[in-house]
Amino acid sequence: MMMVDASSIEDSETGSPHATQSGIAPQDEWVSYFCVVDFDADSGQTLERVHPHGLSDSERSGVCALSFPDSNAIAGNIDEQFTFRIPRLGSKDEFWYCYTFFRQQRDTDIKRGYSQKSLVVVTRHKFGHGLYKKVASIVAHLYFQHGPTLLEAAHRNILSWQTPVPGSTYELPLLGTVLSFHIPYSANQIIDPAPRQSNRVGTRPKVTEIEVKEIVISNLHSLSVYNALKEVLPQLWLLWELVLVNAPIAVISPSPSAASDIVLSLVSLIAPLQYSGDYRPYITIQDPDIKSFTAKEPRSAILGVTNPFFLESVKSLASHIICW
Numbered sequence: 001m002m003m004v005d006a007s008s009i010e011d012s013e014t015g016s017p018h019a020t021q022s023g024i025a026p027q028d029e030w031v032s033y034f035c036v037v038d039f040d041a042d043s044g045q046t047l048e049r050v051h052p053h054g055l056s057d058s059e060r061s062g063v064c065a066l067s068f069p070d071s072n073a074i075a076g077n078i079d080e081q082f083t084f085r086i087p088r089l090g091s092k093d094e095f096w097y098c099y100t101f102f103r104q105q106r107d108t109d110i111k112r113g114y115s116q117k118s119l120v121v122v123t124r125h126k127f128g129h130g131l132y133k134k135v136a137s138i139v140a141h142l143y144f145q146h147g148p149t150l151l152e153a154a155h156r157n158i159l160s161w162q163t164p165v166p167g168s169t170y171e172l173p174l175l176g177t178v179l180s181f182h183i184p185y186s187a188n189q190i191i192d193p194a195p196r197q198s199n200r201v202g203t204r205p206k207v208t209e210i211e212v213k214e215i216v217i218s219n220l221h222s223l224s225v226y227n228a229l230k231e232v233l234p235q236l237w238l239l240w241e242l243v244l245v246n247a248p249i250a251v252i253s254p255s256p257s258a259a260s261d262i263v264l265s266l267v268s269l270i271a272p273l274q275y276s277g278d279y280r281p282y283i284t285i286q287d288p289d290i291k292s293f294t295a296k297e298p299r300s301a302i303l304g305v306t307n308p309f310f311l312e313s314v315k316s317l318a319s320h321i322i323c324w
Contacts, residue, residue, distance in 0.1 A: 030172075031132075031158050032096070032122050034139065034151045035060075037067040039116040045286075051151040055122075058288060059096065062086035065286035067100050067118040069256050070307045077105050081133055082256035083264065084282040087289065088124075096122050099132040100256075101140035119143055125164070129264065130222035131172075131181045138177055150175070228258075228265040232322065240269045242320055246277040249302045252310075252323045256282045259304030262322070266302055277301055285310060 036049040045064045055063070066084040080102045085095040099121040107115040119140040121132050135154075143150045157174050164170075164183055172179040229236060242249060243266050251266070253259040260281035267275045278301040283290065285307060292299055 028124070029163050030123065030125075030161050031135065031155075032124055034154065035063050035067070035098075035120040035122060036143070036148075036151075037064055037118045037120065039068060039112075049148060049151070051148075051155060056089040059086060059089055062096075062288060063098060063120055063122070065284060065288070066098070066282060067120055068102060068116060070284040070286075070305075070310075079103050080255065080257050081136060082282055083129070083133075083260040084256075085280065086287075094124070095126075096124065097126055097132070098122050099129075099136040101136040102256075103140065103144060117144070127184055128181065131179060134179060135174060138175055142175055223261055223264055223268075225265040225268060228261040236269075239266060243267065243275060243302070244270050244273070246275075246300050247320060248300045250321045251302070251304045252308070252321060253304065253306055256304070256306055259306055263302050263304040275302075280304065282306075 033054055034049075034051045035047060035055075038046050038048045040046055045068055047060050047064045050060070063086065066086065069080065069082075082100050082102070083098065084100065085097050088094045088096055100118050101120075102116070102118045104114050104116045106113065119136060121136045121139070123132060125132075139150060139154045142154075154175055158172075161172050162170060166183050167185045169180070169182045172181055229239070232239065239249075249266065251259050251262045253262065263279055263281040267279050278299055280287075280289075280293075280301065280303050282304045283293070284305070293301060293303060
């Protein structure tokens with residue numbers, strides 16, 4: 001089992017011990033924090049940097065616990081992106097949505113033979129899957145090349161973004177890249193609207209009619225529900241019913257990227273209805289909340305897991321298990 005060490009973390013701006021209170025700063029309209037998690041053979045997963053400073057001890061421990069693949073199947077030099085969410089301090093209904101870029105590279109100078117590090121984008125918004133995955137990818141690639149100064153530069157870029165308004169389209173500059181993004185009208189919508197263009201054919205609008213053009217051009221790729229669930233298309237109607245009635249479901253996959261995409265796709269099946277239960281796109285045995293999901297009377301939830309040893313615990317929780 002990997003250990004999580006969040007006791008000796010310093011904030012990137014001040015170098016002083018981190019704050020113990022969690023709150024939303026006025027400038028966190030889009031991205032609240034960038035976190036960097038490193039793996040040390042002796043101390044385990046360690047949150048080495050947070051920019052800007054913030055997050056509580058429990059929130060930092062949650063980020064540490066979920067920022068790495070919980071599987072022995074990974075080998076070689078790899079990059080992987082996945083999503084998880086953790087409860088915000090003092091709230092049972094509000095979450096931080098975390099978009100992770102994990103990198104593993106061969107390094108003979110390290111005891112384990114590999115260096116492992118994750119960059120995590122933390123936001124309070126559940127919309128914008130395609131946007132935040134792209135932000136994590138851009139910042140991570142440059143961070144691994146140039147170091148911590150990139151976090152400050154990325155943060156300054158994001159502070160210049162306009163306040164997000166549902167139904168609006170934005171051009172968002174980030175470290176030399178411009179991201180085109182459309183915010184859905186529904187604040188509860190998880191999957192971003194796909195680029196689309198609709199024209200009225202065969203009808204001529206009246207003079208008094210207001211013509212609404214639905215044209216969205218985006219360079220972002222959102223989550224593909226079809227790609228995530230194509231292996232279970234014959235059971236799609238059943239899955240829709242299970243999600244609708246808040247039935248417990250466990251998704252077991254070899255990779256956190258597949259597990260998190262599947263869980264988010266399941267939750268989105270009943271849109272525009274809002275899923276009323278708890279869901280964790282990716283969860284490990286190190287997560288502080290894991291006991292509440294594996295108790296004798298566990299909470300109903302949709303969970304994404306990768307560790308095969310977790311299967312026995314999941315059986316007590318979920319009456320429906322999906323294996324990939």
